[in-house]
Structure formats: C-alpha cells, structure tokens
C-alpha cells in the first residue's frame with residue numbers, strides 16, 4: 001500500500017488545501033480585526049452554490065467566480081451588520097449564517113433545477129495552468145506542473161496577506177482595531193469601518209474558496225460540498241496563530257491528510273467512514289497537541305460600542 | 309491669550325449629571341491642574357474637549373476661535389493630544405506602530421515607511437528628553453515608559469495642547485520627578501498642558517493655575533500661587549480634611565501570619581527569593597518597594613492565586629500553603645488587589661453583584677436550593693454603598709461606569725464587610741481622591757484597633773509611613789531591609805527600594 005505515498009499525493013494535497021487557504025486567510029483578516037467569523041463554512045457553501053449556478057447559466061466559470069465572491073462578501077456583510085453595528089454575539093450571528101447555508105441552497109436549487117442536492121454540471125471549468133518548462137521536468141513537473149489557476153492564486157495570497165497585514169497602513173489599522181478598538185478610536189480610526197472592511201475581505205475569500213470546490217475542483221454544486229472545511233480553516237487559523245505562514249502549514253496538513261484519506265479508501269481494510277474521519281481527527285490532535293500559546297487578538301470576538 | 313475656553317459644558321450619562329455648566333479657562337503656555345473628588349467629572353470634561361464624548365450643551369473655544377469637536381480626529385486636527393487614565397496603547401505592537409497609528413507615513417504604493425517614522429520619533433524623543441526606543445515592543449516597557457510613549461504619540465501629532473489624566477498615579481517617586489522635568493520642558497517649548505491629579509503637592513509644585521471641581525460643577529479656579537493644600541482640599545471636599553491620621557496605640561497580639569522562605573519562579577524568572585516575615589494581630593506591616601519587585605507574587609501566593617515553589621505559609625498556626633483562593637477566603641483573609649480592574653471586580657456586573665463576589669455561594673446571598681437571594685443581595689449592597697460612601701449609591705448600576713475611586717471604595721466595602729482577620733491590601737489609594745484616601749486609611753486603622761492583622765503593599769512611601777507599624781522593603785524579590793515606624797526615614801527607605809543599602 002505504500003505506493004500511494006508518492007508525489008501525486010502531495011500534489012493532490014496542495015489542491016485540497018486551496019479552499020482552506022482561501023477561507024483561512026479570509027478568517028484571518030476578520031479575526032485580526034476583532035470579529036470572530038465562524039460563518040466561514042456557510043459562506044463557502046453560498047460561494048460554491050452561487051459559483052456553480054452562475055457558471056452554468058452563463059456558461060462562463062469566470063462569472064461564476066465573481067458571483068461567488070460577491071455573494072460571499074454580501075453574506076459576510078450580514079454577519080458584519082449583526083456583529084459590528086448591532087453588537088450581537090459574533091458566534092450566534094455566524095451560526096445563523098451557517099444554518100442558512102444548509103437550507104437556502106437546497107431550496108433554490110430545487111426551484112431552479114428540480115433537485116435539492118445537486119446543480120447541473122458546468123460546461124467549462126476554470127483553466128488549469130501548465131507551467132511550460134517545469135511541467136516536463138520529472139519530479140517538479142508532478143509537484144508544480146498543473147493546477148487550477150485558483151491554486152496558484154491561493155498560494156500567492158499567503159505572502160500577499162502577510163504583506164498587507166504587516167507592512168501597510170491598512171494592516172496596521174486592522175490589527176489595532178482587533179487589539180484595542182478604544183485605542184484605535186482615540187487615534188482617529190473608524191473602528192466600525194475597519195471591521196467592515198475586514199469582514200468583507202473574509203467574505204470575498206471564503207466565497208472564492210467555496211467556488212473552488214464547485215467550479216475548479218468539482219464541476220457542480222453538491223449537497224454538503226464544504227464538508228466542514230470552513231471550520232477546518234478556522235482550526236488552521238488558530239493553529240497558525242493568526243499568521244499567514246503558519247496558517248498555510250495548518251491548511252496543508254489537513255489538505256494532505258485529506259488527499260491521503262481519499263487514496264487509501266479501499267486500499268486498507270478499514271470501513272470508509274473511519275478513513276474519512278482521519279483528517280478531522282488529525283486536526284483535533286494537532287490543535288490540542290501542537291497549539292502552544294498563541295497570541296489571540298485581544299479584542300477578538302468582543303463587540304465594540306462607540307462612545308457618544 | 310487662552311489656549312482653551314470651555315463654556316457652560318454640560319454632560320449627562322443615564323443616571324448621572326457628570327458635568328453641570330462647567331467653565332474652564334486655560335492660558336496658553338501654562339500647566340493647568342484640574343482637581344476634584346472621584347466622580348467629580350474631571351475625566352468627562354477632558355474627554356469632551358478631546359471629542360471622545362459629545363457635550364449635551366456648551367461651547368469649546370481654542371485659541372480664541374469657536375470649534376466643533378465631534379470626534380478625537382477633530383481634536384487631533386486642532387492640536388489637542390490626550391494621555392488617558394487607562395493608556396490607549398496596543399501592547400503587542402512596537403512603539404513606532406503605536407505612535408503612527410492613524411497617521412501612518414506611507415509611500416506612494418501604500419507601504420508603511422517605518423524607518424522614516426522611527427527617525428522622527430527618535431528626534432522628538434531626544435528633543436524632549438523622553439529616552440524611548442522606537443523599536444521596543446510596548447508590552448516590554450515599564451508603565452513609566454509607556455506613559456512617555458503616550459506623550460510621544462501626542463507630540464508626533466503636533467499637539468499644542470496636551471491633556472494628561474492622572475499621569476502620576478502609576479509612577480514611582482523618581483519617575484514623577486523625571487516626568488515633571490519633561491512637563492517643564494514641554495511648557496518652555498510653547499505647549500499648553502492640562503493635568504488631572506489627586507495629589508495636591510503635585511498641583512502646588514507643577515501647575516500655574518488650578519481648577520477645582522465637585523459633583524460635576526466647577527467650584528473654583530485660581531492661580532496656584534494663591535493656593536495651599538488646605539485651601540484646595542477644602543474646596544474639593546467641602547469640609548476640612550485631616551492630613552495627619554490619628555493612630556492610637558495597639559499592642560500587637562499573637563502571630564496571625566508567618567511566612568518562611570517563600571520562593572517562586574514565574575516564566576523562568578525568580579520572583580521571590582527566600583522571603584520570611586511575621587505579622588501579628590493588630591499590626592500593620594508595610595511592604596514598600598517599586599512595583600515589580602516581587603510584591604505582586606507575594607500577594608498572589610498569600611491569596612491562593614499563585615503556587616509556591618518552596619516555603620511555608622502559616623496562618624493562625626495552621627499551614628495554608630498553596631490552598632485555593634476560595635479556601636483562603638473562607639478563613640477570613642481579605643484581599644484588595646492592586647489592579648482593581650483585573651482582579652477586583654467585573655465591570656459588566658452591577659454593584660450589587662460585585663458586592664458579593666467570593667461570598668456568592670453562601671448564605672445569606674445564596675439560598676440552600678442554589679438560587680441567588682436577590683432581595684438580600686440588593687439589601688447588602690444598599691447598606692454597604694451607603695456606609696462606604698460609594699457614589700452614586702445605586703445597587704443596579706454597572707460597576708464599570710463608576711469612577712476609579714468609587715470602584716475602589718466598592719471593593720473595600722466588600723472585603724471589610726466580611727470581618728477579616730487578615731487583610732492583604734495592595735495600592736489601596738491609587739487614583740483616589742483625598743477625601744476617600746482619608747476614609748480608607750481610617751478604615752484600615754480601625755481594623756487595626758479591632759486587632760486585625762494588615763499587610764499593606766504600597767508604592768507610596770508617604771502612605772506606608774503614616775500607616776505601618778513596621779515596614780519591609782522589597783527589592784528584586786528579596787527583603788532588602790526592615791524599619792520600624794520610629795526609625796522610618798523616607799530617604800533611607802527610598803534608597804533601599806532602588807537597591808542601595
């Protein structure tokens with residue numbers, strides 16, 4: 001059975017970590033600004049559904065992609081209104097969105113396509129990029145050779161996010177409202193607006209992560225398409241101590257474990273259900289064991305009331 | 309020429325009239341002190357000037373021009389800077405990041421220009437003698453240095469008017485000296501400074517003019533040269549204040565607390581090294597020392613918040629080493645913590661709820677069936693709030709909205725109400741007005757008369773001197789020396805506190 005531990009496993013692991021990376025980076029923006037976003041999973045589902053529907057109806061996956069991001073941003077905005085403007089409990093508001101994400105796509109897909117569980121296959125998937133020279137080199141070719149464009153985008157977002165958060169004034173302000181919103185306000189920063197920006201970014205990225213599942217990795221929306229990946233992304237984010245680099249590691253651990261799980265199905269004599277549990281159990285072990293003391297943004301999850 | 313004129317400023321919070329038609333005139337290039345009891349409205353009126361709160365009525369004039377200040381940004385744009393009672397800093401960030409926040413120098417592509425900012429901060433720091441390293445993380449700085457970061461923050465924004473809310477409350481005597489030098493320097497360079505403080509000797513030393521507030525109103529404004537401690541105290545409190553305590557003779561009884569060879573290491577740093585002492589009934593034992601020399605750890609060990617590495621704690625002949633906080637409280641050991649916000653109360657709880665913390669699971673506050681007995685809880689609060697003069701005396705008010713001094717009185721009320729046999733009290737009068745200080749000091753002395761043993765931890769030498777029967781000086785986790793009330797010498801103790809024997 002050891003022949004499954006090959007480079008192809010890594011490659012497929014990288015693919016499977018892509019939606020996690022997108023969602024986790026989204027979550028990072030939001031949490032660094034002090035808004036807990038456990039709605040990532042729901043936003044991914046909305047993104048996957050919208051992406052599939054628009055890509056199918058327009059026969060253009062790019063429109064699907066844009067629509068998924070837009071809807072992700074919109075759903076996140078709802079979370080923002082509840083938790084920023086009305087200072088609702090952020091976990092409750094996020095949970096509400098996750099619950100909506102179970103029902104709404106099913107209802108809509110039933111109305112549109114007479115099926116509560118799947119949408120029609122899209123005609124065109126997002127392009128796969130073959131890097132010309134590298135894809136013909138033996139080992140590198142397998143590792144880096146051909147991925148959906150979104151995979152490259154997700155990995156590029158890691159250093160980019162780091163840069164934005166650490167090196168720009170936007171990032172400085174974002175961190176400030178997540179650590180001490182009162183201090184930020186006395187420095188003349190609009191705390192609510194910064195938090196909205198952060199939540200919007202999380203929505204755009206999580207929506208994109210969802211779209212990856214339905215129009216890049218797969219070719220339609222199916223029921224339970226996220227399989228809890230939004231939560232895994234949160235776990236990776238916590239594992240990664242709210243920093244892009246370590247979060248990437250967390251996402252890749254899960255992605256590779258997931259790829260492994262898929263490949264051993266049927267190879268080793270264990271019921272499939274248990275094999276499928278493997279990445280999730282691994283996540284729990286990693287979270288519990290390797291966590292260490294992370295610096296959680298001091299104001300994370302705490303609604304801020306502006307003075308009057 | 310007036311830098312600031314506040315005219316008829318009025319501000320009401322739900323139940324309280326915090327400012328009632330207050331006029332304050334602040335001359336340019338002067339240091340203007342604002343004093344008044346806890347809850348008098350000093351912070352509120354300055355927060356209005358800084359745009360953090362909006363006045364319900366009244367006008368603000370800056371350098372002769374009427375201004376609308378709708379938010380802190382407006383204030384900053386008008387050259388006003390403020391250092392808050394609770395610092396507005398972000399501990400995990402660097403000094404530079406904290407200072408430039410909201411006013412970041414960026415390149416055309418939006419990238420932070422940290423190097424240039426650091427340069428400018430270094431220049432400012434040198435110009436005013438602040439000695440701050442722009443690359444240090446704020447969480448690694450002492451409180452005194454953090455305060456300078458706050459001042460730098462204002463200077464970086466070209467503040468002409470600097471508001472300082474109780475800046476000296478957290479400083480050591482030496483730091484206060486340096487701090488005043490900085491203020492004089494700022495003044496000589498043309499800045500106008502407003503300083504809120506409870507310490508009259510500081511008002512007399514540093515200010516040019518002084519405004520006195522009471523109950524939301526201004527009760528007086530006068531040049532400092534016409535003032536004296538007595539005049540000011542009288543105006544503040546509305547009655548005579550005794551500056552010296554009457555301490556009657558109490559013969560210490562049996563040993564209440566005895567600690568032997570306490571040692572503890574926190575985060576790989578030895579914090580207490582072989583500390584031993586005894587404390588008797590009816591005795592006040594002072595622990596003097598600059599904060600951070602092991603006092604916190606000592607208190608936490610005695611109150612069950614920190615486990616000892618080695619050593620023994622004896623209480624009334626019983627070994628109570630490493631007992632839990634609840635067990636220790638049940639033995640009638642009361643604790644008034646140094647950091648009241650963090651360890652003394654819950655700001656979102658009501659006064660009545662905070663008044664029973666630690667006793668909440670017992671009669672008369674809890675019924676045998678496990679439900680809280682709210683009538684008793686409110687009744688208890690009503691009595692204590694009145695007895696300890698907590699203002700406003702409302703059981704259902706959130707404690708977080710009380711002024712600092714009143715929060716402290718609330719804690720004192722709770723701890724004293726359970727008839728302790730040992731009182732551990734740290735920085736009891738930090739940020740508290742003279743009336744309340746007098747009150748709390750008197751309460752401590754009354755406990756002593758009732759033969760309670762008191763361990764008093766304070767960074768204020770004057771407080772230690774006037775209350776303690778004996779004083780231990782702590783330095784770097786060790787007892788650096790012991791003096792009795794008779795041989796107490798400020799100078800000598802001050803030296804011991806900084807490691808000179």
Ligand SMILES: Nc1ncnc2c1ncn2[C@@H]1O[C@H](COP(=O)(O)OP(=O)(O)OP(=O)(O)O)[C@@H](O)[C@H]1O
Pocket residue numbers: 321322324325326344345346347348349350351352353699700709710711712713714739741
């Ligand atoms: N945000 C708020 N909500 C409700 N009441 C408030 C609020 N801020 C202040 N108050 C009340 O307004 C009054 C004035 O408070 P303020 O903080 O200005 O007093 P202070 O003079 O600064 O007192 P201290 O010396 O203790 O700092 C107090 O009675 C206080 O309880």
Ligand SMILES: [Mg+2]
Pocket residue numbers: 350351352393473711712
């Ligand atoms: Mg105040």
